[in-house]
Amino acid sequence: MGKRVLVVDDEKLIVKGIRFSLEQDEMKVDVAYDGEEALEKAKSQTYDIILLDLMLPKINGLEVCQQIREFSQVPIIMLTAKGEDMDKIMGLEYGADDYITKPFNILEVKARMKAILRRVSGKEKTRDEILEAGKLKLNRHDKRVYINETEINLTTKEYDLLELLVLNQNRVYGREELLRLVWGADYPGDVRTVDVHVRRLREKIEENPSDPGFVHTKWGTGYFFKN
Numbered sequence: 001m002g003k004r005v006l007v008v009d010d011e012k013l014i015v016k017g018i019r020f021s022l023e024q025d026e027m028k029v030d031v032a033y034d035g036e037e038a039l040e041k042a043k044s045q046t047y048d049i050i051l052l053d054l055m056l057p058k059i060n061g062l063e064v065c066q067q068i069r070e071f072s073q074v075p076i077i078m079l080t081a082k083g084e085d086m087d088k089i090m091g092l093e094y095g096a097d098d099y100i101t102k103p104f105n106i107l108e109v110k111a112r113m114k115a116i117l118r119r120v121s122g123k124e125k126t127r128d129e130i131l132e133a134g135k136l137k138l139n140r141h142d143k144r145v146y147i148n149e150t151e152i153n154l155t156t157k158e159y160d161l162l163e164l165l166v167l168n169q170n171r172v173y174g175r176e177e178l179l180r181l182v183w184g185a186d187y188p189g190d191v192r193t194v195d196v197h198v199r200r201l202r203e204k205i206e207e208n209p210s211d212p213g214f215v216h217t218k219w220g221t222g223y224f225f226k227n
Contacts, residue, residue: 002026003028003048003049003117004045004046005029005050006029006041006042007019007022008031008053009056010034010056011053014102015033017106019031021109022110030047034056034058035057035058035060035064036058036059038052039059039067039068042074043071048074048117049075049113050074050077051109052076052077052079053078054078054081061078062090065094069155070153073154073155073156075097075098075120076098077096077098077099078091078098078099079102080102092197092200093196096155097116097156098187100112111186115184135147135148136227138159143156145159147205152204157182158200161194161201164182166225169225169227170225173224175194175195175222178194179193179194198223202215213227
C-alpha cells in the first residue's frame with residue numbers, strides 16, 4: 001500500500017508486533033512511546049493514519065487526539081485496554097475515527113486500517129464536484145467543508161456522515177442504517193456512535209446546535225439534512 005503510519009503505544013512489545021506486521025504490507029511505520037513524542041511526530045510528518053493508545057505517559061491519548069485535530073484530519077484509530085463504553089465514546093468525541101479494544105488481533109487492526117484508507121482514497125480519486133447548501137459548501141475532492149467560505153475541521157467520519165446526508169437531502173436515515181453506511185457492516189460499535197458524531201457535527205456547522213438548521217432529528221426514527 002505504501003502508506004505512512006504512526007504507531008503510538010508505551011508497550012514496546014505491542015509496538016514491535018504492529019510495526020513488523022504493517023511493514024509486511026509495505027507500509028512505512030514510525031513509532032512513538034509517549035504523548036509528547038507522538039505530537040512532535042504528527043506535527044513534523046504527514047501520515048496516512050495513526051494508531052493511538054489511550055493510556056500514554058506525559059500526555060494521554062485523548063489529549064493527543066484532541067490536539068492533533070487542531071491541525072490535522074488524519075484518520076486516527078484509538079487503541080484501548082479498557083472495555084467500558086464511555087472510554088470508546090470519549091475517544092470518538094475527541095475526534096477519533098475508530099477504536100479497537102485490547103487485546104486485539106493484528107488482522108483486525110489491519111482490516112480496520114485498510115477500510116478507512118480505502119474510503120478516504122476512493123472518494124478522493126473519483127469525486128471532484130462541489131456540493132452547496134446555503135452557506136454550507138463541501139469540496140468532495142479533498143473532503144473539506146466550509147461555512148461562509150471559512151473552513152470547518154471535520155474528522156473523516158464526520159465528513160462522511162455529512163456528505164451522505166447532504167447528497168440525500170430530506171431523506172430520513174435510521175441510526176442503524178447510518179452506522180452501516182458510514183462505518184461499515186462489520187463495525188462493532190452501536191448506534192450511540194452515530195449520536196456522538198451527529199452531536200459533534202452540529203457543534204461544528206450549526207449556529208445553534210440545539211436548534212439545528214442543517215442536520216435535523218426525526219424523533220423515533222433518525223436524522224436527515226434539510227437546508
